[in-house]
Amino acid sequence: MHVAVRHFNVAEYYQMARAGVLAEDERVELVRGEIVAMSPIGIRHAACVNQINMRLNRWARGRFVVSVQNPIRLDDHSEPQPDIAILKPRDDVYFEAQPRPGDVLLVIEVADTSMGYDREEKVPLYAEAGIPEMWLVNLPEGVIEIYTEPVGGVYSSVRQVARGGVLTSAFLPGLSIRAADVLG
Amino acid sequence: MQVAVRHFNVAEYYQMARAGVLTEDERVELVRGEIVAMSPIGSRHAACVSRFDMRLQRWARERFVVRIQNPIRLDDESEPEPDVSVLKLRHDFYADAHPMPEDVLLVIEVADTSMGYDRDEKAPLYAEAGIPEMWLVNLSEAVIEVYSNPVDGAYSSVRQVARGGVLTSASLPGLSIRAEDILG
Numbered sequence: 227m228h229v230a231v232r233h234f235n236v237a238e239y240y241q242m243a244r245a246g247v248l249a250e251d252e253r254v255e256l257v258r259g260e261i262v263a264m265s266p267i268g269i270r271h272a273a274c275v276n277q278i279n280m281r282l283n284r285w286a287r288g289r290f291v292v293s294v295q296n297p298i299r300l301d302d303h304s305e306p307q308p309d310i311a312i313l314k315p316r317d318d319v320y321f322e323a324q325p326r327p328g329d330v331l332l333v334i335e336v337a338d339t340s341m342g343y344d345r346e347e348k349v350p351l352y353a354e355a356g357i358p359e360m361w362l363v364n365l366p367e368g369v370i371e372i373y374t375e376p377v378g379g380v381y382s383s384v385r386q387v388a389r390g391g392v393l394t395s396a397f398l399p400g401l402s403i404r405a406a407d408v409l410g
Numbered sequence: 411m412q413v414a415v416r417h418f419n420v421a422e423y424y425q426m427a428r429a430g431v432l433t434e435d436e437r438v439e440l441v442r443g444e445i446v447a448m449s450p451i452g453s454r455h456a457a458c459v460s461r462f463d464m465r466l467q468r469w470a471r472e473r474f475v476v477r478i479q480n481p482i483r484l485d486d487e488s489e490p491e492p493d494v495s496v497l498k499l500r501h502d503f504y505a506d507a508h509p510m511p512e513d514v515l516l517v518i519e520v521a522d523t524s525m526g527y528d529r530d531e532k533a534p535l536y537a538e539a540g541i542p543e544m545w546l547v548n549l550s551e552a553v554i555e556v557y558s559n560p561v562d563g564a565y566s567s568v569r570q571v572a573r574g575g576v577l578t579s580a581s582l583p584g585l586s587i588r589a590e591d592i593l594g
Contacts, residue, residue, distance in 0.1 A: 232438050232445040238431045245429035247422045261416040
């Protein structure tokens with residue numbers, strides 16, 4: 227008798243929300259069939275997300291959707307809520323269906339105390355889904371890890387941008403954010 | 411941001427069943443807020459449970475309720491389904507509510523491949539609930555571990571009964587089962 231936690235697919239996850247088992251404002255995300263509870267967002271985490279959000283929207287000027295702490299439907303068993311996702315424009319403006327991996331140009335996760343989890347679970351999760359780029363903001367160490375070129379479920383390129391550096395993206399033309407502006 | 415699997419209480423667990431997220435014949439149990447999936451029951455496991463059932467029913471002669479793979483409500487976050495439970499006689503046969511810890515005289519878990527889980531998770535779970543006695547059948551090593559005298563969340567007495575030995579219980583007067591009648 228093998229023992230494992232019961233996993234849920236996206237349909238069951240939403241069924242649980244409709245049935246009231248999961249409250250609408252509950253901070254959870256679905257990661258590989260597990261419903262993961264997220265802790266309250268700390269002050270530095272919130273400030274960092276706001277700084278990035280402001281700069282991304284200024285750059286996007288309505289050409290892309292900057293989605294903050296909203297779900298992305300990666301597959302039938304994973305619907306994480308990255309701190310920020312840059313989405314391609316879509317005719318329905320995402321009113322009809324959650325963004326799918328093909329809609330996502332960049333995801334950003336901000337880690338205050340969850341670096342280990344984000345690096346070991348989230349990075350492979352996004353790489354396997356083929357998300358072209360992920361930024362992982364390591365607040366305690368004041369550095370941003372940039373993961374690109376997902377190949378065979380892993381990002382084949384990783385580089386670090388520290389406080390004096392500048393954040394740019396191969397897929398987001400003209401974007402340029404000073405690391406110091408988002409690290410606080 | 412600390413990361414943990416979302417836990418469920420018994421009310422939410424049943425809400426999920428009513429909503430159809432968990433199907434009625436699904437082999438799951440609630441253990442410390444986690445919905446644990448149980449693997450299919452192997453033939454040796456099934457035979458062992460049947461052997462207990464026959465002998466316990468014969469001994470009980472309707473003075474106790476002997477139940478097979480049915481739930482016990484330990485607390486708000488745990489409702490396991492032990493392979494066998496011996497309950498105080500109640501004339502409604504627990505139709506109005508699942509047995510609570512004080513209704514339970516003995517639980518038996520049969521382990522084919524799940525010894526580690528049963529020893530590390532189930533034994534403390536039952537001990538903390540104050541279940542007076544637990545038998546853990548280790549099929550692969552052909553030995554039955556008898557746990558009794560729960561004190562501060564742990565069974566203070568553990569003994570092993572191998573082939574040649576006889577199973578008896580302090581809380582079940584007159585019960586006597588030969589180990590080989592169970593182990594086959």
